[in-house]
Amino acid sequence: MGATGLKWSIEWSKFFPMRVTVTAAKGQLTELVRRAQAGEEVVLTRHGHAAVRLVPAAPKPTVAEKAAVLDKIWKSAAANKNNRRGASAARSQDYLYDEYGRPK
Numbered sequence: 289m290g291a292t293g294l295k296w297s298i299e300w301s302k303f304f305p306m307r308v309t310v311t312a313a314k315g316q317l318t319e320l321v322r323r324a325q326a327g328e329e330v331v332l333t334r335h336g337h338a339a340v341r342l343v344p345a346a347p348k349p350t351v352a353e354k355a356a357v358l359d360k361i362w363k364s365a366a367a368n369k370n371n372r373r374g375a376s377a378a379r380s381q382d383y384l385y386d387e388y389g390r391p392k
Contacts (some may be wrong), residue, residue: 305329310339
C-alpha cells in the first residue's frame with residue numbers, strides 16, 4: 289500500500305474503523321499493529337461486537353519533560369505562597385492540648 293492509500297485509510301478510519309474478528313486477527317497481528325501505529329483505528333470483534341480497540345501507545349515522557357513539569361509546579365507554589373488563606377496548619381491542634389502537652 290502506498291503512502292496515498294495509507295493516508296486515505298487513516299482519514300476514513302475516523303468514521304469507519306477497520307473491524308476484524310479476533311480469530312482473523314491472529315494471523316495478521318503484525319499488520320494490524322502497524323496500521324494502529326500509523327493512526328488507523330483497528331477494532332477487534334468477538335461474536336460481532338467490539339471487544340478491543342488497538343491504538344498506539346503514548347510515548348513515555350523524558351527526564352527533561354518530567355523535570356519541566358516539576359519545575360512549573362514548584363514555581364507556581366512559590367508564586368502562590370503569599371496568597372494562602374486561613375490559619376497556618378503548624379499550630380492547628382494547639383487548642384486540644386494544655387501547656388504541658390496533655391489533652392484538655
